[in-house]
Amino acid sequence: MALRKIAAGLSIAVLLISVASLVMNGLKFGLDFTGGSLVEVGYEQSPDLNEIRGQLQSAGYDDAVVQTFGSPVDILIRLGQSHDPKLGDQVLSVLQADEDQTLTLRRNEYVGAQVGEELREQGGLGLLLALFMVMIYVAFRFQLKFSVGAVAALAHDVLIVLGVFSLFKLDFDLTVLAALLAVIGYSLNDTIVVSDRIRENFRKVRKGTPEEIMNISLNQTLGRTIVTSLTTLLVLTALAVFGGELIHGFAIALLIGVLVGTYSSIYVAANVLLAMGVCKEDLMPPEKEDEEVDERP
Known part of the structure; x- marks a missing residue:
């Protein structure tokens, strides 16, 4: 977390480039969307x-x-x-x-282009619905601040993948849209593992600032995160190289998404939590009401 300000600056810069490319260049839609x-x-x-x-x-x-x-x-x-x-x-x-x-x-x-237009609208609604449901799920399982951090990390990942496809004018078809939904699932899984350890340490560690507890939690899950990402990247690299043109865009989108998702699970979600002032009181379990004790003669 000592590098969180540098990481935040890097994320903001990449996001601005991605959004600017999407605004100016748009996406190079494939036949599934354009006809x-x-x-x-x-x-x-x-x-x-x-x-x-x-x-x-x-x-x-x-x-x-x-x-x-x-x-x-x-x-x-x-x-x-x-x-x-x-x-x-x-x-x-x-x-x-x-x-x-x-x-x-x-x-x-x-x-027909009309089919493509319907698919485009439904795909966009599907992405928005997925992010909304993720926010509700994380808010119920953890806390509202964790929900905001998780959705910020997921939106960060999706925008960067879209930005790369826009910047390099790669074909965007239904397989790439499926890859974006897979990126949301992968990144969410990683973020929840980290968030679970953060909540556990906030309740267990007696002394320490939120930043120190965040560092402890991230270090405890770092090995698992890196090993999982590396094994996934090996498979996706093989798909991108040997899978053929049909799934090439799918594999490239997932490669970018897994790399960015691993980074966002460590820096974006945790960074948002610190920025929102997460503390022990946010994560302590509710106190149980004192049970009435029957008086005995």
């Missing part, structure tokens, strides 16, 4: 997805998302441009030019 075209192509033999992406980019389809669909020979291509009935034939001709095998156009569909 676009779906083209499914059938191959006789399993193709190389990277070669397909290169062919499409050379033909001017820079935003094409290529993935297998059901089997290695079924390729689904998602394009963010407006739908054209001849788009499927155009894509097929681009791919067929460099292939010896015969390709088959199996689907050429349009995903």
